[in-house]
Amino acid sequence: MRQPLVPLHLLALNADATLPWRQAVSSGIAVGLPALIGLLTNNPVGALLGAVGGLYATLLDYGGTARHRLLTQAFGLCLILGCGALGLWLGPHHVMMFVLLALLTFAIGWSDGLGVAMDNIFRFAALALVLYAYLPAPPGAAFIFLAIGIGVGVASVLIDDRLWPRALPRQHNGLKNAFRQLRSGHSAGLLHAIGLSVTTCAALWIAQHTHYPRPAWVAAVVLFVTRPDGLDSLTRLFRSVFGALIGVALAWLVTHLTPETYALYGWAVLFAFLRPLALARNFWAHYALMTAMLMILFDILLLPEGQAAGVAILAIRLHGVVLGALIALIGMVTFNQQARRYFVQQVRDRLPGK
Numbered sequence: 001m002r003q004p005l006v007p008l009h010l011l012a013l014n015a016d017a018t019l020p021w022r023q024a025v026s027s028g029i030a031v032g033l034p035a036l037i038g039l040l041t042n043n044p045v046g047a048l049l050g051a052v053g054g055l056y057a058t059l060l061d062y063g064g065t066a067r068h069r070l071l072t073q074a075f076g077l078c079l080i081l082g083c084g085a086l087g088l089w090l091g092p093h094h095v096m097m098f099v100l101l102a103l104l105t106f107a108i109g110w111s112d113g114l115g116v117a118m119d120n121i122f123r124f125a126a127l128a129l130v131l132y133a134y135l136p137a138p139p140g141a142a143f144i145f146l147a148i149g150i151g152v153g154v155a156s157v158l159i160d161d162r163l164w165p166r167a168l169p170r171q172h173n174g175l176k177n178a179f180r181q182l183r184s185g186h187s188a189g190l191l192h193a194i195g196l197s198v199t200t201c202a203a204l205w206i207a208q209h210t211h212y213p214r215p216a217w218v219a220a221v222v223l224f225v226t227r228p229d230g231l232d233s234l235t236r237l238f239r240s241v242f243g244a245l246i247g248v249a250l251a252w253l254v255t256h257l258t259p260e261t262y263a264l265y266g267w268a269v270l271f272a273f274l275r276p277l278a279l280a281r282n283f284w285a286h287y288a289l290m291t292a293m294l295m296i297l298f299d300i301l302l303l304p305e306g307q308a309a310g311v312a313i314l315a316i317r318l319h320g321v322v323l324g325a326l327i328a329l330i331g332m333v334t335f336n337q338q339a340r341r342y343f344v345q346q347v348r349d350r351l352p353g354k
Contacts, residue, residue: 017280037148051297057153057156061153072117076120088135093208107193109195111187191335195335214316214320217317222327225240226332234332271292
């Protein structure tokens with residue numbers, strides 16, 4: 001029987017999921033409070049960086065004891081800020097930037113799947129490397145808001161632990177167990193490491209040479225959807241593209257219906273609150289809300305330039321996701337045998353006459 005063109009079953013929401021309400025509250029506060037401080041001080045760049053700092057603290061909170069949670073965030077912060085500083089120093093076209101990206105993504109591919117904390121921290125570090133390579137150095141005062149955001153996020157973790165202390169499970173998917181497995185010889189394999197490295201560097205190079213305005217966004221798609229499991233990678237790719245489409249549409253709708261600064265701020269905080277709840281339901285919903293939240297914060301930053309600037313950012317985001325998804329798909333079917341077999345079979349099942 002001929003297969004449906006779009007696998008809509010992958011978009012179904014998990015009605016039985018346990019919703020992380022405490023994490024949702026922490027996320028809303030960690031994003032909302034620093035962004036509000038930035039807006040009240042008439043510093044939209046600070047509002048954006050403060051929100052990103054708070055988002056970082058909640059994204060890298062994987063439970064366990066307070067000490068474990070804080071050590072994980074401290075390690076991630078050092079690595080991510082270090083890679084961001086290297087990106088600012090080298091710039092986007094320096095050969096060493098590509099060398100560092102290749103080495104870092106190879107290490108990510110090699111250790112992929114050993115723990116969600118290690119997976120995400122190293123991916124965020126690679127993203128910081130390429131993202132800051134394309135950004136002009138922000139004013140020094142803006143980093144104060146980044147520090148405020150991280151501080152608020154960390155404080156929310158400490159308060160959560162104080163109210164609801166939790167022990168660290170023996171097989172917690174944090175850094176300690178991930179490094180222990182790595183020392184024991186566990187890895188995702190050489191082919192996956194090479195594939196992720198080559199595909200990510202190729203995505204950045206193609207985005208540069210096609211004059212795409214935000215090359216880091218293209219590389220980010222490859223970074224965050226490519227996994228050792230071929231079926232998981234294809235599923236994550238489909239959900240990410242769908243989530244980005246919904247997120248861009250949601251951001252466009254919000255910015256047109258309520259273009260006032262504080263109304264947009266309210267929407268961004270609401271989406272930050274809902275994001276952890278959406279992640280429990282389905283990855284695409286989480287991706288949609290995070291995309292919408294970040295795009296709205298960019299729109300606040302660009303408000304002095306008019307509404308057309310915000311629309312342009314949404315279009316750039318959409319084009320980047322499509323280009324990155326296409327490159328990621330090519331990389332998957334090239335380097336992952338499981339993904340290649342499944343993709344070819346799905347294409348055959350959807351051909352006319354099947």
